[in-house]
Amino acid sequence: MPQEPEELMDDLRRMGLVDPAAYPVADAVCAAELRQALFFRNASRGNPQVEALLRDLAEEAGGLDQAFAAAFGPQAGRFFSKVSRSTPLGRRTFLKGLAAGAALVTLTNCGVKREQAGGSGPVEVGDLEKKTLKVGFIPITCATPIIMAKPMGFYERYGMDVEVVKMPSWGAVRDSAIAGELDAYHMLAPMPIAMTLGLGTAPFSVKLASIENINGQAITVAKRHAGKVKEAKDFKGFVIGVPFPFSMHNLLLRYYLAHGGINPDTDVQIRPVPPPDSIAQLVAGDLDAMLMPDPFNQRAVYEDAGFIHLLTKDLWNGHPCCAFATGEPWIQEHPNTFRALNKAIIDATNYAHKQDNRVEIAKAISGRAFLNQPPEVVEAVLTGKFENGLGETFNVPDRIDFNPYPWQSFANWIQSQLVRWDLGKAASMIQAGDFDANSASIFLTSEAQELERSMGLNPPAEQFRVEKLAFDTFDPKQPMQYIDEQKKRDGF
Structure with missing residues (x-):
């Protein structure tokens, strides 16, 4: 040199x-x-x-x-x-x-230009109704494909000039989507279901186009409780933060606590907390624990504010977390642009799936414009080589992973838990025969199959699969039976 x-x-x-x-x-x-x-x-x-x-x-x-x-x-x-x-x-x-x-x-x-990252240059995308776009995101590693697609050239490759807009909270994402302020959004996987069905808000049709990440969350406990928390029953009386009521974080936390004999509605207080505020509340004593998206779990370890109690992949390996979504009216007005945007996300997600690319991606998204986190914290999350805050070091390559395929069984499991806990009065709004129809309408699985094939990828031929969790197995064709079995097992 x-x-x-x-x-x-x-x-x-x-x-x-x-x-x-x-x-x-x-x-x-x-x-x-x-x-x-x-x-x-x-x-x-x-x-x-x-x-x-x-x-x-x-x-x-x-x-x-x-x-x-x-x-x-x-x-x-x-x-x-x-x-x-x-x-x-x-x-x-x-x-x-x-x-x-x-x-x-x-x-x-x-980071590295897309051509250097293994791409083949610009692709033919047809006539785009709109080329200059704004896509909202929350600064967490779950948004990796949406974020990295900007600096690493994926949007540009598909003919678009995209500005990724940092949002302060999931409530702001929901409200902005309803108001039509941006073109598309990084959303929690349950949000399109809740918004479309009118759970907790007026109904607004949102389509989930691609899954952003699988796994990638953790239960983190304040350092002052070190040595006192070993299992779910030890959380009794805790105030626990989650990023949003309609989130996989809330649903998985409830799943974990309930199996351990803790009623999440009476034995603990579950509080919505914007992820960027979570560590400060952990340090201040406002939170005893949290089930948050990364990098905030790892950042808590970095700041010596908490320790990682459990990775969510240990509750459900391969569970969905965040998604790329947008309002149905926008899709109807911009069908070609929507296809191109979804292709860019799918392309970026598949690139992020490869472990060899994770260090490069961590450098690309750690900066102030995106995650605004120490690169070593983001790298620890993306590579799975991390410390847990209790003096132990781990190597879990799929601590977070990226797979864009929106399984219909994901949507059915989410609905089952919304009904079980009656979140947003879901128990009265989702009936036994509604699960498949809701999933097919909101999760664009058929469209994802077609898009991935057009990109030379090999998506699953099936849209449903049996999901294996830590404490049970979910048959997406029997969601009400699954709810009954959970209640009988856990006692509430």
Whole structure:
């Protein structure tokens, strides 16, 4: 690898990794007292706009020293000598250096271009009704395909310019979808069912196009309870956070507690908490435990705020969690765009499924614009190599996994638990003969099969399967019988 900055710059340019816009940026910076701006860590001297620019570039790369050190190796000192030295940086050298730094920032923040990631370039998508889109997401690893599709070029490959919009809570996602404020959404898998059926809100038809992730959650307990919590019965009296009432987190937590003899409606308090607020509430004592999406379970370990009690894959290996969804009216108005958008998500999801890609993806989505988490935390989740907060280290490659296929049996199990716990008055709104019809209407499984085949993939031929959980087996053709068996077994 070249050691001289100018040689490195030439190589980066030939590789196509330098944004031409870096040159005018560098030129503008040059005109504003470079030496003072470059050494911004010492003081806020020089042009404020230049300093703001350099700070932004540095933050995206994890720090100015990391950016230039990674770009120039032993020559990094050339750019970090004290600003008081008498010999100014040469204009040509600085232009090349800053452009190389800009290229590094681009790589750090955006990951590898889709062509480098194994794709075959743009695909034919037909006439799109809309090419500039906004897709909402919650900053959690469950949203990995939706998030990574932006910096890694999947949306672009399918002819779209997509802005991924960070949302503050699942309630905000629901309300924004009903209001038609964005084009499509990252949703919890039960949300399209609840919204379409009018559970907890006025009915609004939402279609679940693809599953974003399977597994990928955990029960995390506040560190102050270390040594006291070994099984479900030890949660009695706890306040436990979940991200939303209509979530797999709430349903799986109830499943776990009920089997252990804890009535989730009377023996504990289950409280909806936006995932970004969960660790602060754990530390403050507002929560005793939580069943949250990652990376917040691993972040609790990172902050020494909690320990991972149980991975949800141990309750149901392969369970769905989050999904790509949008309102039915939007699909009707933009059928070609919807197909292209769903294809991009399916493509990204399959790419994320491969373990060899996980470290690269972690780097692409950890930044401030997306998850805003330490890369090592996100990498621990995606690779499954993690510490549990109690001094133990694990290697669980499928701690989180990615499979876009929306099994109809997922939808039937979700409905069974909504009915069992009467969430949103589901017990009076979902009757024995409704399960299959609701699932077929809301989970676009047939469409997913057709799309995946058109992409050269091999989706399952079946739409239902028997689901094997930790404490029972779910036959999607007998959901009411399953509910009765659960109640009889657990006592409520």
